[in-house]
Amino acid sequence: xxxxxxxxxxxxxxxxxxxxxxxxxxxxxxxxxxxxxxxxxxxxxxxxxxxxxxxxxxxxxxxxxxxxxxxxxxxxxxxxxxxxxxxxxxxxxxxxxxxxxxxxxxxxxxxxxxxxxxxxxxxxxxxxxxxxxxxxxxxxxxxxxxxxxxxxxxxxxxxxxxxxxxxxxxxxxxxxxxxxxxxxxxxxxxxxxxxxxxxxxxxxxxxxxxxxxxxxxxxxxxxxxxxxxxxxxxxxxxxxxxxxxxxxxxxxxxxxxxxxxxxxxxxxxxxxxxxxxxxxxxxxxxxxxxxxxxxxxxxxxxxxxxxxxxxxxxxxxxxxxxxxxxxxxxxxxxxxxxxxxxxxxxxxxxxxxxxxxxxxxxxxxxxxxxxxxxxxxxxxxxxxxxxxxxxxxxxxxxxxxxxxxxxxxxxxxxxxxxxxxxxxxxxxxxxxxxxxxxxxxxxxxxxxxxxxxxxxxxxxxxxxxxxxxxxxxxxxxxxxxxxxxxxxxxxxxxxxxxxxxxxxxxxxxxxxxxxxxxxxxxxxxxxxxxxxxxxxxxxxxxxxxxxxxxxxxxxxxxxxxxxxxxxx
Amino acid sequence: xxxxxxxxxxxxxxxxxxxxxxxxxxxxxxxxxxxxxxxxxxxxxxxxxxxxxxxxxxxxxxxxxxxxxxxxxxxxxxxxxxxxxxxxxxxxxxxxxxxxxxxxxxxxxxxxxxxxxxxxxxxxxxxxxxxxxxxxxxxxxxxxxxxxxxxxxxxxxxxxxxxxxxxxxxxxxxxxxxxxxxxxxxxxxxxxxxxxxxxxxxxxxxxxxxxxxxxxxxxxxxxxxxxxxxxxxxxxxxxxxxxxxxxxxxxxxxxxxxxxxxxxxxxxxxxxxxx
Numbered sequence: 001x002x003x004x005x006x007x008x009x010x011x012x013x014x015x016x017x018x019x020x021x022x023x024x025x026x027x028x029x030x031x032x033x034x035x036x037x038x039x040x041x042x043x044x045x046x047x048x049x050x051x052x053x054x055x056x057x058x059x060x061x062x063x064x065x066x067x068x069x070x071x072x073x074x075x076x077x078x079x080x081x082x083x084x085x086x087x088x089x090x091x092x093x094x095x096x097x098x099x100x101x102x103x104x105x106x107x108x109x110x111x112x113x114x115x116x117x118x119x120x121x122x123x124x125x126x127x128x129x130x131x132x133x134x135x136x137x138x139x140x141x142x143x144x145x146x147x148x149x150x151x152x153x154x155x156x157x158x159x160x161x162x163x164x165x166x167x168x169x170x171x172x173x174x175x176x177x178x179x180x181x182x183x184x185x186x187x188x189x190x191x192x193x194x195x196x197x198x199x200x201x202x203x204x205x206x207x208x209x210x211x212x213x214x215x216x217x218x219x220x221x222x223x224x225x226x227x228x229x230x231x232x233x234x235x236x237x238x239x240x241x242x243x244x245x246x247x248x249x250x251x252x253x254x255x256x257x258x259x260x261x262x263x264x265x266x267x268x269x270x271x272x273x274x275x276x277x278x279x280x281x282x283x284x285x286x287x288x289x290x291x292x293x294x295x296x297x298x299x300x301x302x303x304x305x306x307x308x309x310x311x312x313x314x315x316x317x318x319x320x321x322x323x324x325x326x327x328x329x330x331x332x333x334x335x336x337x338x339x340x341x342x343x344x345x346x347x348x349x350x351x352x353x354x355x356x357x358x359x360x361x362x363x364x365x366x367x368x369x370x371x372x373x374x375x376x377x378x379x380x381x382x383x384x385x386x387x388x389x390x391x392x393x394x395x396x397x398x399x400x401x402x403x404x405x406x407x408x409x410x411x412x413x414x415x416x417x418x419x420x421x422x423x424x425x426x427x428x429x430x431x432x433x434x435x436x437x438x439x440x441x442x443x444x445x446x447x448x449x450x451x452x453x454x455x456x457x458x459x460x461x462x463x464x465x466x467x468x469x470x471x472x473x474x475x476x477x478x479x480x481x482x483x484x485x486x487x488x489x490x491x492x493x494x495x496x497x498x499x500x501x502x503x504x505x506x507x508x509x510x511x512x513x514x515x516x517x518x519x520x521x522x523x524x525x526x527x528x529x530x531x532x533x534x535x536x537x538x539x540x541x542x543x544x545x546x547x548x549x550x551x552x553x554x555x556x557x558x559x560x561x562x563x564x565x566x567x568x
Numbered sequence: 569x570x571x572x573x574x575x576x577x578x579x580x581x582x583x584x585x586x587x588x589x590x591x592x593x594x595x596x597x598x599x600x601x602x603x604x605x606x607x608x609x610x611x612x613x614x615x616x617x618x619x620x621x622x623x624x625x626x627x628x629x630x631x632x633x634x635x636x637x638x639x640x641x642x643x644x645x646x647x648x649x650x651x652x653x654x655x656x657x658x659x660x661x662x663x664x665x666x667x668x669x670x671x672x673x674x675x676x677x678x679x680x681x682x683x684x685x686x687x688x689x690x691x692x693x694x695x696x697x698x699x700x701x702x703x704x705x706x707x708x709x710x711x712x713x714x715x716x717x718x719x720x721x722x723x724x725x726x727x728x729x730x731x732x733x734x735x736x737x738x739x740x741x742x743x744x745x746x747x748x749x750x751x752x753x754x755x756x757x758x759x760x761x762x763x764x765x766x767x768x769x770x771x772x773x774x775x776x777x778x779x780x781x782x783x784x785x786x787x788x789x790x791x792x793x794x795x796x797x798x799x800x801x802x803x804x805x806x807x808x809x810x811x812x813x814x815x816x817x818x819x820x821x822x823x824x825x826x827x828x829x830x831x832x833x834x835x836x837x838x839x840x841x842x843x
Contacts, residue, residue, distance in 0.1 A: 053792055081797040089792050096782045097789035101708050101732050108804035113794035115802050125804065143735050157793060351746040375750035382747050386778045387740065390748070390770035400770070404752030448751065 004086075004165050004197050005029040005052065009066035012051060017062075021047045022222045025066070029165065034191060034198045036208050036230070039219035040243040041438075041467040045201045048219070049169050051075075052199070054083035084110075088158030090151075092170040092465075095142070097154060103145070104129070104138040107156040124160060131190070132156040147337055148179040152186065159190070165197045172204050173465050176336050176493040177535035184210045203467045205239065206247035206538065209268045218242060230267030235260050243469040245496065249538040252558055253278070255566075256285035269538040274545040282546040289557040290564055299362075301327040301455060301487050302348075307357035309347050317343040319511040321357070327455070330479070330488045332498045332519065335508035336533030341491045344508070345458045350374040362455075375401075379449035383461040385441035388448070392432050394425060398448045405452075415451055422484075423447040424477065439470040443477065456487040463494055475501050495523060495534060499559055507532040520555035574631075576703045581812065582624035587710030588717045589813040594701045596820035600827040601693040605686045606839040609830055613693035613823070621696060624704050631699050638699075642691045646684055657683035663842045679842060686838075707731045712803030721801050733782070740778065745771050 006028040013020040022044050029035055039045050050056040057064060058080040068075050070086055091097045100106030108125045116124065129135040132152040142150065151171065158166065168187065172180040188211035191198050202208050205216075209230055216233045218226040220242045226233055233239070239246045249269050253260055258278050265271040274282070302325040309318040318340050325331060333341045346352045348359065350371040359366040361377055382388050391397040395416060402412045420426045423443050428436065433444060442462070449457060462478065463471045471494075479501065482488045492498065498505050498519040505522045507515045509531045515522055522528055523537045539558055543551040577583075582590075601613055621628070628635065649656065657679030658664045665678040707728050714724040753767045790796075831837060 055788055055792070059788065059791060080791060081794050084792050084794055091785060091789055091792075093785055095736070096785040099729065099732065099786060099790055099793075099795075101728055105708055105804050109790075109795070110793040112801045112804055113797055115798055115800055117802055121802060121804060141735075142732070143739075161793075346746070349746075349750055351750075371746070371749045372752050372754075375752065380747060380750050382743065384778065386781065387744050387774050388747055389777075390773045400753075401751040404754065452751070 002030050003028050004031055004033075004071065006069045007066070008068075010051070010068050011065040012047060012056060012062055014047075014060060014062040020222060021062075022051070025224060027217060027224060027227055029197050029199065031164070032191075032195050032197055033215070034188075034213045035200070035215045035217060036205070036213045037199060037201045037217045037219060038203055038205050038239070038244050040203065040469055043219040043242075044222040045219050046169065049089070049167055049199075049201055052165075052167060053087050053089040054078070054080040084163075085161060086163055087165045087167060088161060088163035089167045089169065090154045090158060090171060092173050095150065095174070098142040098150065101141060102138065103134060103140050103142075103153050103156075106142070106153055107134075107160055109157060110161050128156045128160045131159065131193070132186070146179070147175050148182055151175070151179075151183050155186070155190065159194070163196060165199065166191075168198070168200045168202070170202055170465070171200065172202055172207055176533045177207075177495050178336070178530070178533040180204075180207055181210055181535050184208060187211070203244055205244060207535075209247065212268060212271075218244070229262075231262040231265050231271075234266040235262050235264075243467060245468040245471075247538060248496075248499075248558075249542040251562075252282070252285075252539055252542055255558075255561060256281045258282070269541045272542075272545070274542070279546040282542070283548060286548055286554055286557060289561045291557065291560065298326040298328050300324045300360075301362055303360040303363075304348075305358045305360070307344075307347065307354050307359065309343060309352060309354050309356075311343075311352075316511050318347065318354075321511075321513055323506060323513060323516065325456075325487060325489070327487055328482070328485055330482050330501060330503050331490070332502035332505040333489065333491045333508060334493070334498060334505055334522070334532055334534060339508040339532070340511040341508050342460065343511075345380065345460070345489070345491060348374070348458065349378055349380045375454070376452055377454055377456065379452060379454035379457040381442075381445055381449055381457065381459045381462070383464055385438070385445045388445045389433050389441065392434075394420075394431055394433055394436075394444055395429055397433055397444055398425075398451050401448060401452045419447050419451040422481075423450065439466065439473055442474060446477075446481075450481070450486075454486075456489060457481070458489045458491070460491045461493065462490055463492070463497055471497075495537060499523065499537065499555070500562060507534070518556070520552050520559060524552045524555055574634075574703055575706055576626055576630055577706070578625045578704075580623060580625045580704070582620065582700065582704045584810075584812065585704075585816055586713040586716075586807050586809060586813055587705045588713030589809070589816055590701050590705055591710070591714070592717075593816050593820040594697055596817070596824050597697050598694050600820075600823045601690055601697075603824075603837065604827045604830055605690070605837045606827075606830045606834060607682075607686055607689065607841075608839065609827065610686060610689035610693050614689055614696075617693060617696035617700070620700055624700060626700065626703050631703055634699050634702075635695075638691070638695045642688065642695075646687060649687065650680070650684070654680060656680065660838055661840050661842045665842070682841070706805060708803070708805040709807060712806035715801075715803065716806070716809075722796065725795075729786075736782075737775070737779065741771065741775055744774050748774075 007025040010022065010025040011020050012022040037045055037048065047056065050060060051068060054075060056062060057076060064076060070083065075083055098106055099109055104125055107128055108121060111121055111124060126135065129138060132155050134149060134152045134156060137145065137149060171183055175183060184207065187198060200208055213230060216228060216230050217224055218233065218238055225242065226238050234250060249272065250260065250266055258281050260266050264273045304321055304323045307318055307321040308316055310316045321344060333344065335341050343352065347354050350369060366374065389397055391400060398416045398419060399412050402415060420429050423446060425443055425447055433441060436444065463474055466474065475497065478488055490497065490502065502519050505517065505519045506513055507522055507528055514531055515525065515528045523534065524540045526536065529536055537555060539555050540551040543554045548554050654674050658677055660683060661679040663679060667676050667678055711724040711728040715721045748771050753770050754763065759767065
């Protein structure tokens with residue numbers, strides 16, 4: 001029996017919806033195979049995952065057409081529990097799926113439910129913990145673990161069942177670039193050790209392809225639109241057409257006029273062939289590409305001097321931070337979890353109080369300003385819009401800050417309406433918030449901050465979990481605000497965001513600023529990359545292959561080209 | 569982690585008892601302490617409580633928050649009892665011995681003060697046992713032993729699960745609250761009460777909504793790993809019952825018997841030194 005999973009003319013419609021979510025799905029997964037499924041948000045990939053692991057139809061009811069078989073048996077005739085003996089699922093949000101109070105209990109969870117007794121229970125948990133290399137943390141609680149460790153625990157929790165197929169639902173969504181890279185390596189390594197088949201569902205294609213996959217399936221609007229090897233698929237423009245970001249090195253090659261064919265092995269930066277002809281084209285493009293524009297001179301809006309802060313009085317979350325931010329800048333703050341990025345913004349907003357140092361806003365001392373007073377100058381937008389929205393109607397949500405400031409209803413009406421127009425929410429002004437998509441909700445939360453007319457706006461992971469289309473939408477909107485003179489500070493893990501939208505990036509590590517430069521300089525500096533838990537951009541590797549000596553300058557020109565030529 | 573429900577991991581005879589044993593002992597102990605007002609008995613119980621604390625190696629400093637909280641509560645409670653029924657002691661003990669040459673409704677009587685002493689001793693006999701239970705019982709192991717006592721595992725597990733999510737929810741509450749304050753929601757004591765209640769809603773609504781999302785994810789994660797498949801399950805943190813568990817329960821049952829016996833001997837729940 002070689003085929004593990006087989007879809008034949010499969011379709012699915014949720015009971016609550018009028019039209020099907022999946023149509024004509026045909027593909028199979030063989031023993032030990034590794035498949036990447038990509039597609040934009042709403043293309044049906046999450047539903048597809050639910051179909052494979054049995055949540056559809058056992059938890060989410062609906063109508064199935066066609067056939068889906070696991071080892072030759074129709075899954076709808078099996079039970080959810082039977083399926084889970086064969087198929088292990090690592091869900092997207094490793095924070096929320098952690099059910100045990102400690103690492104050991106979480107790994108043991110499936111065994112406990114299968115009534116495995118002692119001493120087998122403890123032995124098997126230990127074996128798996130060693131396999132995923134988390135055995136030193138058995139007694140730790142989930143809140144004490146890093147993102148990468150959590151991923152290891154969730155993996156351990158499904159591997160303990162000796163499954164034949166592992167599904168990863170957006171495994172990279174909450175991880176910083178370096179941890180994401182390690183996660184992909186870990187998946188690869190485990191697959192080689194255990195021989196399981198692996199399905200990775202992810203729209204960050206370039207990051208997944210860091211380790212080779214056998215096949216790539218591209219989905220759009222509930223259908224499979226391509227099923228090919230990465231080399232074949234990346235030789236087409238299918239990804240871009242369907243709203244999935246293509247690897248950066250590929251974009252650069254295309255800009256340079258290189259015709260990408262499967263024979264160039266474009267599936268990964270490690271395999272792609274840059275021969276004499278291709279290298280010549282790249283060098284030629286590089287020499288003629290527009291040079292980076294110099295940032296305009298402007299006044300400092302924020303001047304932070306020797307800022308230090310500690311939550312517990314011993315470990316410094318911020319250690320002697322000094323930074324000047326110019327009015328009208330678009331700035332990225334990067335670094336690993338716990339490096340101090342969020343703490344820095346919390347201190348700026350007055351949520352926490354600095355132990356030492358000074359903050360000047362437009363030359364005036366910020367000390368003594370309350371949270372509310374600072375909010376009139378610096379707006380803060382949380383990562384998850386659901387954490388901010390507390391009103392039913394969009395208008396009321398945006399008006400909330402003004403109402404609590406005692407602004408007259410008349411003024412509120414004009415100011416809210418103006419803001420809604422700027423934020424592209426005017427058509428929805430009388431809608432309830434719940435009718436909006438995630439990206440639109442994000443806009444509402446930004447509008448709710450913008451209405452207070454702050455000069456600086458801080459966004460925590462503005463594009464986390466968004467596909468390319470929504471990412472572009474949100475970022476273009478922020479660029480638009482930035483052009484109106486708002487200083488934008490973005491806390492992010494997203495290297496694309498840094499490269500494409502930030503004029504300048506500040507890397508944090510262990511409470512200190514370790515580098516303050518333009519994004520191209522940071523993403524090509526291997527020392528900083530390692531300390532800030534980033535990943536080298538594939539453009540840099542491409543330069544090496546093409547024999548271009550100044551990789552940083554190449555990246556700068558690539559960004560300038562994208563900004564000035566491609567995006568217009 | 570600064571939770572009210574705060575397990576402190578140590579190696580001691582009290583920690584080694586199973587959670588279920590401690591739970592049964594807690595119930596028996598408190599029944600006994602609540603049942604009788606016999607001063608001599610309560611004194612013994614109070615002393616025993618502190619002996620147990622020493623045995624468990626839990627330092628008073630480690631539970632100072634809970635102790636402080638209950639101390640304030642006991643104080644207020646005593647004051648209120650005095651305010652609302654200053655003659656309660658007299659009614660119970662049947663005599664009225666004014667002290668300090670005062671008289672009148674609110675004048676202190678020996679009976680009333682004795683009643684308050686007993687009242688205070690009751691707390692002293694019972695509160696430490698509750699704190700001790702909380703700080704020496706691993707929640708997962710407690711869930712395991714509840715299940716052994718016949719509680720359905722789905723119910724028992726929900727105890728452990730709730731505790732698992734307390735820190736997450738605390739953190740989220742803090743973040744939401746700060747962000748809402750930045751938008752001008754006044755949470756400080758400066759705002760009038762009604763306004764603060766309204767403000768709380770603007771924090772609770774997002775908190776509830778995002779918790780609902782989480783519930784769906786967790787229940788999926790649990791089902792995908794066979795939770796609910798069988799009628800039984802095993803427990804990683806489970807521990808077998810030992811003779812010490814039996815002994816502890818027998819001892820606590822004995823305490824209850826003594827309390828009941830004293831009830832007959834004293835002709836009621838009160839020990840009366842005034843006759």
